[in-house]
Amino acid sequence: MISFTEENYLKAIYHLIEQEGEAVTTNAIAEKINTKAASVTDMLKKLSDKKLINYQKYQGVTLTPKGEKTALNIIRKQRLWEMFLVEKLDFKWDEVHDAAEQLEHIKSDKLIEQLDKFLNYPKVDPHGDPIPDAKGRLQIQKSHLLSKFKKNDVCIMTGVVDHSPAFLQYLDKSGITLGNEIKIKEIIEFDRSLQIITGRQKTIFISNDVAKNILVIAK
Amino acid sequence: MISFTEENYLKAIYHLIEQEGEAVTTNAIAEKINTKAASVTDMLKKLSDKKLINYQKYQGVTLTPKGEKTALNIIRKQRLWEMFLVEKLDFKWDEVHDAAEQLEHIKSDKLIEQLDKFLNYPKVDPHGDPIPDAKGRLQIQKSHLLSKFKKNDVCIMTGVVDHSPAFLQYLDKSGITLGNEIKIKEIIEFDRSLQIITGRQKTIFISNDVAKNILVIAK
DNA sequence: ATATTATTTTAGACTAGTCTAAAAGTTATT
DNA sequence: AATAACTTTTAGACTAGTCTAAAATAATAT
Numbered sequence: 001m002i003s004f005t006e007e008n009y010l011k012a013i014y015h016l017i018e019q020e021g022e023a024v025t026t027n028a029i030a031e032k033i034n035t036k037a038a039s040v041t042d043m044l045k046k047l048s049d050k051k052l053i054n055y056q057k058y059q060g061v062t063l064t065p066k067g068e069k070t071a072l073n074i075i076r077k078q079r080l081w082e083m084f085l086v087e088k089l090d091f092k093w094d095e096v097h098d099a100a101e102q103l104e105h106i107k108s109d110k111l112i113e114q115l116d117k118f119l120n121y122p123k124v125d126p127h128g129d130p131i132p133d134a135k136g137r138l139q140i141q142k143s144h145l146l147s148k149f150k151k152n153d154v155c156i157m158t159g160v161v162d163h164s165p166a167f168l169q170y171l172d173k174s175g176i177t178l179g180n181e182i183k184i185k186e187i188i189e190f191d192r193s194l195q196i197i198t199g200r201q202k203t204i205f206i207s208n209d210v211a212k213n214i215l216v217i218a219k
Numbered sequence: 220m221i222s223f224t225e226e227n228y229l230k231a232i233y234h235l236i237e238q239e240g241e242a243v244t245t246n247a248i249a250e251k252i253n254t255k256a257a258s259v260t261d262m263l264k265k266l267s268d269k270k271l272i273n274y275q276k277y278q279g280v281t282l283t284p285k286g287e288k289t290a291l292n293i294i295r296k297q298r299l300w301e302m303f304l305v306e307k308l309d310f311k312w313d314e315v316h317d318a319a320e321q322l323e324h325i326k327s328d329k330l331i332e333q334l335d336k337f338l339n340y341p342k343v344d345p346h347g348d349p350i351p352d353a354k355g356r357l358q359i360q361k362s363h364l365l366s367k368f369k370k371n372d373v374c375i376m377t378g379v380v381d382h383s384p385a386f387l388q389y390l391d392k393s394g395i396t397l398g399n400e401i402k403i404k405e406i407i408e409f410d411r412s413l414q415i416i417t418g419r420q421k422t423i424f425i426s427n428d429v430a431k432n433i434l435v436i437a438k
Numbered sequence: 439a440t441a442t443t444a445t446t447t448t449a450g451a452c453t454a455g456t457c458t459a460a461a462a463g464t465t466a467t468t
Numbered sequence: 469a470a471t472a473a474c475t476t477t478t479a480g481a482c483t484a485g486t487c488t489a490a491a492a493t494a495a496t497a498t
Binding site: 089095106108110115 | 304310325327
């Protein structure tokens with residue numbers, strides 16, 4: 001039986017690998033999980049004993065197939081619960097984090113399969129992140145950063161990089177929503193900030209920092 | 220902050236007081252929670268320090284107002300989640316226990332208030348047990364044991380004493396459901412077993428043991 | 439009223455997870 | 469190649485919750 005804490009470590013490792021693309025360091029995990037490096041080392045030994053990660057002293061970690069499957073299952077649960085909170089309980093997309101963090105650890109296969117059905121088998125969560133299926137398979141959607149696009153390009157918003165409530169609230173206020181069309185009206189050379197037209201035909205200005213945290217697909 | 224384990228102790232103590240009507244013994248708690256008396260003693264000290272129970276060595280425990288409020292809040296969450304599982308996710312009434320046991324410890328006021336609303340403010344859970352309101356108030360329904368009734372009495376089923384899956388499945392099979400009308404056709408003197416007519420006009424035989432675990436109100 | 443039995447508490451030990459401080463290993467700099 | 473700087477691991481300690489075995493208290497029976 002895998003513990004609450006072990007699950008959190010696996011999820012953190014999964015996300016770090018996803019971001020960095022290679023073996024994850026002890027320090028990176030410590031920072032992500034808000035704990036100390038020494039604690040991480042202890043846990044890495046345990047996860048290694050359970051064959052959930054590949055770990056050798058000082059060499060960083062990767063997930064074994066078993067570890068990755070476990071991580072994806074937790075992410076599946078997290079994203080389905082987020083969907084439930086937003087769709088059925090009227091949470092905003094910036095409010096779901098804390099409750100979903102707890103709900104993702106509930107152990108009941110029947111519960112999660114029925115929840116999936118109840119939500120009508122959603123493919124992405126309220127932030128546009130893909131929901132792994134029951135076998136841990138991810139539908140890869142190859143989104144790009146809005147900051148990579150050029151003047152007059154038109155695209156559809158599909159997700160965010162930064163998931164913080166502050167950023168999500170800013171997007172809400174600016175009328176930038178999942179599924180919305182975004183047209184690039186102008187790019188200011190000096191600071192790479194953008195002038196864009198949102199779905200409801202309003203022109204707004206966003207900084208390059210913001211554009212680097214918005215995921216889109218070309219239209 | 221109150222821990223998962225402390226919550227389980229409070230809930231157990233609440234139910235024991237409810238059943239026995241007086242101060243609860245260490246052994247009773249140990250049995251209920253499936254642990255050893257020594258562990259219970261340790262926890263009682265902690266709960267007492269936190270002013271959740273009234274406890275003096277060798278004298279058993281009762282709940283303080285604060286402790287009772289906390290217990291009722293956990294029970295509220297448990298029963299709302301059970302309702303959700305049965306009403307929205309198609310669980311049977313004998314399948315909800317394990318998942319609800321975990322869900323009841325999720326900490327999020329908004330979540331539970333929205334869930335209550337989503338379920339349309341139910342007054343009782345799928346077993347007929349009353350759901351405390353947000354302030355911990357219980358709507359007392361004074362049900363009686365079916366075994367206390369007489370020949371030709373007619374009543375409505377409102378709940379069960381034994382919540383075990385085996386018993387609940389037996390009731391399902393016998394067509395005895397919450398809200399159903401039950402008419403007592405005959406009482407066998409010898410063993411106090413009953414012949415009853417259920418909602419769908421079928422006559423069935425039940426033992427006195429069974430009748431002692433069915434709650435009803437007179438019609 | 440005392441002895442027996444049952445219950446409850448204490449004492450001390452164990453596990454999971456965490457921490458600090460020190461030691462060991464790795465990487466970067468000169 | 470040697471030293472400095474940084475990262476990671478070990479060692480030892482702490483907390484929450486659990487346990488067994490023994491001691492203390494209460495209840496029961498003679």
